[in-house]
Amino acid sequence: MLYHTKHLALAGVATLSLAAPALAEPAPPPAAPAAPAPADADDDYHDTIVVTAQGIGRIDFLAGTTVVGGTDLQRDMAGQIGEVLERLPGVAASGFAPGASRPILRGFSGDRVRVLVDGIGAIDASNTSADHAVSLDPLTAQSIEVLRGPAALLYGSSAIGGAVNVIDKRIPRKVPDEPVHVDALAGVDSAADAREIGGSLDLPLGGGFVVHADGSWRRADDLRVAGRIVSDDLRADVLAEAAEDAETDPDHAAELRELADARGRLPNSATETTSAGFGAAWIGDRADIGASVSLYDTRYGVPTRPGADHAHGGEEEEGVEEEAPVSIDLRQKRADLRAGLRFDAGLLAEVRTRWGYSDYEHTELEGDEVGTRFLVDGVEGRLELVQRQRGTWTGTVGAQYFRRDLEAIGAEAFVPANRSENWSLFALQEVALSPVTVEFAGRFEHGKASAPDVALSRSFDAWSGAVGLWHETPGGLRLGLNASRTARIPTSEELFADGPHAATQQYEIGDPDLALETAWGGEAYLRGQVGPVALSLTAYASWFDDYVYLAATGAQEDGLPVYRQQQQDATWKGFEAEASVPLATLGGLALSSEWQASYTRATLADGSPVPRIPPLSLGGALIAKADRVEGRIAANWNAAQNRIAAEETRTDGYTTVDAALTWQPVRGRDNFTVIASVENLFDAEGRRAASVTKDFVPIAGRNFRLSARLSL
Numbered sequence: 001m002l003y004h005t006k007h008l009a010l011a012g013v014a015t016l017s018l019a020a021p022a023l024a025e026p027a028p029p030p031a032a033p034a035a036p037a038p039a040d041a042d043d044d045y046h047d048t049i050v051v052t053a054q055g056i057g058r059i060d061f062l063a064g065t066t067v068v069g070g071t072d073l074q075r076d077m078a079g080q081i082g083e084v085l086e087r088l089p090g091v092a093a094s095g096f097a098p099g100a101s102r103p104i105l106r107g108f109s110g111d112r113v114r115v116l117v118d119g120i121g122a123i124d125a126s127n128t129s130a131d132h133a134v135s136l137d138p139l140t141a142q143s144i145e146v147l148r149g150p151a152a153l154l155y156g157s158s159a160i161g162g163a164v165n166v167i168d169k170r171i172p173r174k175v176p177d178e179p180v181h182v183d184a185l186a187g188v189d190s191a192a193d194a195r196e197i198g199g200s201l202d203l204p205l206g207g208g209f210v211v212h213a214d215g216s217w218r219r220a221d222d223l224r225v226a227g228r229i230v231s232d233d234l235r236a237d238v239l240a241e242a243a244e245d246a247e248t249d250p251d252h253a254a255e256l257r258e259l260a261d262a263r264g265r266l267p268n269s270a271t272e273t274t275s276a277g278f279g280a281a282w283i284g285d286r287a288d289i290g291a292s293v294s295l296y297d298t299r300y301g302v303p304t305r306p307g308a309d310h311a312h313g314g315e316e317e318e319g320v321e322e323e324a325p326v327s328i329d330l331r332q333k334r335a336d337l338r339a340g341l342r343f344d345a346g347l348l349a350e351v352r353t354r355w356g357y358s359d360y361e362h363t364e365l366e367g368d369e370v371g372t373r374f375l376v377d378g379v380e381g382r383l384e385l386v387q388r389q390r391g392t393w394t395g396t397v398g399a400q401y402f403r404r405d406l407e408a409i410g411a412e413a414f415v416p417a418n419r420s421e422n423w424s425l426f427a428l429q430e431v432a433l434s435p436v437t438v439e440f441a442g443r444f445e446h447g448k449a450s451a452p453d454v455a456l457s458r459s460f461d462a463w464s465g466a467v468g469l470w471h472e473t474p475g476g477l478r479l480g481l482n483a484s485r486t487a488r489i490p491t492s493e494e495l496f497a498d499g500p501h502a503a504t505q506q507y508e509i510g511d512p513d514l515a516l517e518t519a520w521g522g523e524a525y526l527r528g529q530v531g532p533v534a535l536s537l538t539a540y541a542s543w544f545d546d547y548v549y550l551a552a553t554g555a556q557e558d559g560l561p562v563y564r565q566q567q568q569d570a571t572w573k574g575f576e577a578e579a580s581v582p583l584a585t586l587g588g589l590a591l592s593s594e595w596q597a598s599y600t601r602a603t604l605a606d607g608s609p610v611p612r613i614p615p616l617s618l619g620g621a622l623i624a625k626a627d628r629v630e631g632r633i634a635a636n637w638n639a640a641q642n643r644i645a646a647e648e649t650r651t652d653g654y655t656t657v658d659a660a661l662t663w664q665p666v667r668g669r670d671n672f673t674v675i676a677s678v679e680n681l682f683d684a685e686g687r688r689a690a691s692v693t694k695d696f697v698p699i700a701g702r703n704f705r706l707s708a709r710l711s712l
Contacts, residue, residue, distance in 0.1 A: 069143030071630075074709050075660055075675050077138060077187060079194070079218055079271055081115065081164065084138050087636060088146060089598040090576040092614040095691040095699070098192065098223050099271035099300020099328070100133040102126055104690050105148055106540070106574055107600035107613045108161025111491045116155065116165040117336070123358035123378040123404065124332060127158070128415070128493045130692050131504050132374075135296045135332040135360065136166050137275040139185060139198030139216040143167045148538075148576075153426060153441045156400060157462050157488040160519065169200060170279040171290035171338045172210040176202050187707030191679075191700040192220035192270075212279040212292070219272045222265040222301075226701035227685035229262045230306055233649050234695040238307050259306035266697065268301035268325045279336075289339040295332070302326040302364075305505055305696050324367030332360040349388040355381040364412075372410035379403050395429035406492065414499035414508050416454045418492040422447040439468040447489040451496045456512050458495055462487035477528035488517040494548055494565045500558050504692060507557040508550070509564040515546045517567075535579040542572040547604070549611060552647030561647070570610055574600035594621045594634075601643070611645035612690045614638075615653070630662040641689035649695055654686030656699070671711050679703040 066088055068076070078084045082093035082101030092104040105113050111127045115134055124135040138144070145165040147154075155163050184199040198216030205211060228235065242256035274297050281290025304325060340352040360376035384398040400423065407417040424445035431438050443464045450457040464487050470480030497510035521542040527535065547570035555562040576598045583591040596619045602610035621634035640653040660677035683702040687694040 065148070066146040067143055068146070071662055071673055071675065071709075073138075073141065073143065074185065074673060074707055075662070075677060077185070077196075077707060079138070079196075079220060079273060081134050081136055081138055081144070081166070085144065085146060085164065087619070087634075089578055089596040089617075089619075090148060090574075090600075091146060091598075092690050093688060094130050095688040095697060096130040096693050097300060097302055097697060098220060098266075098269050098700075099273075099298065100126075100131050100302075102130070102134055103146070103164050104614065105146070105162035105164075106576075107572065107602050107610070107690070109612070109690065111158045111494075112161035112488065114155050114159040114163040116163055117356065118167055118171070118338070118354065119155075119165060119382065120336065120354050120356040121378075121380050121402065123334070123356060123376065123380060124360050125362065125374050125376055125406065127491070128374075128406070129501065129504055131302055131328065132362065133298060133300060133328070133330055135330065135334075135358075137198070137216050137218075137273060137296060138166075139196060139218065140168050140170075140200070140214050140275060140277065141166050142169055153428065153443045153464055153466055153484070153486070156402065156422065156424060156443075157445055157447070157464070157486070158491075160486050160488045160517075168214075168277075169202065169212055170214065170277040170292035170294060171336060172202060172212050172279060172281040172283070175204050175208060175210050175283055179204070182710070182712055184710045185707065187705060189220075189703050189705040190224075191703035192223045194218065194220035198275075208283045210281050210283065210290075212281075213277070215274075215276045217274050219270075221270050222267060223269045224264060224701050224703075225266050225685070225698045226680070226683040227263065227698065228260075229266055229696060229698065230260060231649065231651075231687060231695040231698075234306065235260045241307050256307055262306075266303055268303050268327070269697075271298065271300035273298035273300075281338075286343075287339075287341045290337070292336045294334045294336075296334070297331045299327060299329045302328060303693060303697050305693075324369070326371070327365045328362055329365060330360075330362035332358055334358050343388075345388075347388060348385055350386040352384045352386065353382065355379070364410075370410065372408055372412045372414075375405075375407045375409070377405045392432035393429070395427065397427045398425075400424045400426070412500045414501040415493050415497045415510070416451040416456075418449060418451040418496055420447070420449050420492050422489070436469045436471045439466075439470075441466050445487075445489065449490070449492045449495055451492065454496065456496055458490075458512065458514075460489045460516050462489055462516060472528075475529065477526070477530060480523075480525050480527075482521075482523040482525075484519075484521045486519050486521065488519075488548075490514040490517065490548055497565070500560050505560060507560040507562045509562065511565045511567070514548060514565065514567060517544065517546050517548050519544045519547075519572075521572075532582050533579055535577075537575070537577050539575045540573070544570040544572065547610075549604075551611065551645065554647065569605035570602060572600065572602045572610075574598070588626050590625045592623050592625070594623065595619070609643040609645050611648055612692065613641070613643065614688075614690045615641040615651070628664045631660070632662075633657065633659045638686065638689075651687045651689040651694060654684050654699075656684050656686065657681040673709045675705075675707050675709075677705045679705065 076084050076087060080101035082103045085091045085103050086093040090106050094102040094104055094109060103113060115122045122135055126132045126134045147163040147165060181202040186197040188195055196218035200214035202210060202212050238256050238260040242253040245253040277292055277294035279290060279292030335357045337355040340350060342350045357379045363373045364371040380402045382398060382400045384396055387395045402422045404420045408415050422445055424443055426443040428441040445462040448459040464485060466484035468480060468482040470478055472478045495510050495512050495514055497508045500507050519542045523538060523540045525538040546567045548565060548567050550563045551566050553562045553564050579595045581593045583593055599616040600613055602613045604610055616639040619636040621632050623632045635655060635657045637655045638653060641651045644650055658679045659681055660675055663674045666672040680702050686699040
C-alpha cells in the first residue's frame, strides 16, 4: 500500500499534511491559525494535521519519509509498533513474540534504528535485546513517521539505519475549535482473541490553555498460527533428541514429540497492556509550552524454543535445568516537555526545545520466580534554533543530550550496571541554486559508556556529515542524490555484556575493545508524478568499516549457545519502490492500484551474509473507492531467505493476502470510521527471516478483525 511519502528534515517540530495527496508541499507550522475544515475532513482536529519540520520542510536528506495515519493506521493497528509498520516497503518486524516486536529498516535493527516519541527517544531497554518490548502503545498514536536514510545527522549515532517517530497528542499542539474534542478507537480480532480500546480527550480552558487525557487497554490470548509451530529444521532436531531419550527418559521423549507436531496456538504468547497519559499546554501567538506524564504497563509471554534448557547461572545451581515458561512484566513512567518561542525579525525565526525523562523497569519471570530485573533511568533533550530564511538560504542548528543508567539485577543479568551519556551539536542547511538545490549537514557527537562494577569505561568522538543535490522538473518530478559519512558509537551492551540471557536463550559476550562503527553511504532517488502515476524510487548503498554484529560461536556455556560481539567491514545495498496507479472511474467509483518492492543485500568482508536480513518482498493492492466506502485487496510476497549466517536457519518464501472494507457513515466535523478486514486470508504459513525466534514463532494465521474509530 502506498502511504503518504514526504521530503522531511525532522530538525524541528513536524509540519506534514496527512490529508494532502502524496508528495504535496509542506503545511504551515503548528502554531499558525488553522484553516477551516473541508466538509469531508477525517483528521482528528477537523483540519490538516501537521507533523514535520519547521524552517526546512522540503529538505531531502531522509530520501523519502513515510507517514502512517488515519485509516491506514487504524487498518494496520497491532500491539507492537513493529507489527504496525511491517507492510511498508523497506520495513520488517523483529517478531520476537507478539508482545515484543521492533521495526527493522533496510535490514538494520536494534540500536541502529531509533524509536522516538515526538522526536525524543523512547528511553527504554528495547534496543538492548530483541525480547524487550517497545514502551509505546500504538493505540495512543496520532500518526507514525518512518525515516529512512542518513537520519543519524538529526537524531544521533544510533539512528544510522533510520528512525521511527511516533506522534501523539499528550502535549497538545493546538487549541481545539470545539468545547471538547474526543477521539476513540476500539477493535477485536480472531487470531489472538484480542480486545483493545483507547481514547483521548482534549479540553480548551481559554486563554490558550489546553489539557489532554488518554488511556488504552489491550488483551490478547495465545496466537493462532497456520501449520506447525516449529520449522522443519527445528522439528528434525527435536525428533532426533526425542529418539535419543526414548529409552532413558520416555516421558521427556513423548513431550518432545508432542512439541514437534504441535499446531494451532503458540504457547505462552498472550499479552495484556494498559497505558495512560495526561498533558497540558499553553499555546500563544509567539510562544508555546507544554508538559505531560504517562504510564505504560504490559505483561507478555516469551515463547520457548522446544527442547531448550538453560542454567540459572547461580553458584549453588549447577547443571542444566528444564526451563520454565518465561514472561516479561514491563512498566515505564515518563515525563515530557516541549516549548517554543517565535520571532518576527532577526536571524532566528524560532527556538524550540524538547525533553523527556523515563523511569523504566521490566522483570523477566521464569514461571512464578523472578529471574532478572532491568532498571532504566534516563533523560534526553534537544534544543533547535531555526534560522530565518535569507534569500535562498535556510537552516537549523541545534544540540542534543542523552543519559541512560541501566542496571540488570539477578542471576542471569547478562550485562553489568552501566551508564551511557552522549551530547552532540548539529547543523542542517539548504541553499537553492540554479538548476539544483544543495543541502548539507554535519553532526559531532561525544559519547561515554562506563560499567564501574567491572572497572570498564570507553569514550568516543563521532563525526558525521552529508550533502545532497536535487532538481525538480516543471512537472513536479524530483531527482536527487545524497552522500553521507556516518558514525555509530557502540552501546554498553555491545561493549560489556557477559552472561546468560534466559528470554533470548543465548549466552551473550560483548567486547570492551570495539572500535567506532563508520559508514560511507549514497542514495539516488526519483519521486513525484509521471502523468497520473505517483511514484517513489530509491536505491541505496553503504560501506561499513568495523561493523558490529552478534555472531554465534558454536560453543555452549551453561547449556546455552554462546554469541559474541564481533567487528568487520560490511557492504549494504538495496532499493525501495512504490507506485500508485489510477485505473478507471466508473460513475462514483474510483479504481486504482498500488505496488511496492524492497530488497536489501548485506555482506561481511569475509564474504558471509550479515545475520538476519529480510529477503526480497513484493506487494500489490487493488482499491475501489466511493464517497463513503473503500474496498481493498492486497497481496504481499516474501521470498525465501537462503543467504544466512553461520548457525542461522533459512526461511521459505510465503504470500499473504489481506482484504479490507472501510465504511465512513459520518464524515466532516464529526467522523466515524468502521473497518472490517481479514489478514492472511488463505491461512499461509510464514516465518520472518529477521526474527531470532523464527523457528518457533511463525506469523499469525488467518485473522478476522473489526475496528471502529470516532473523532468528534
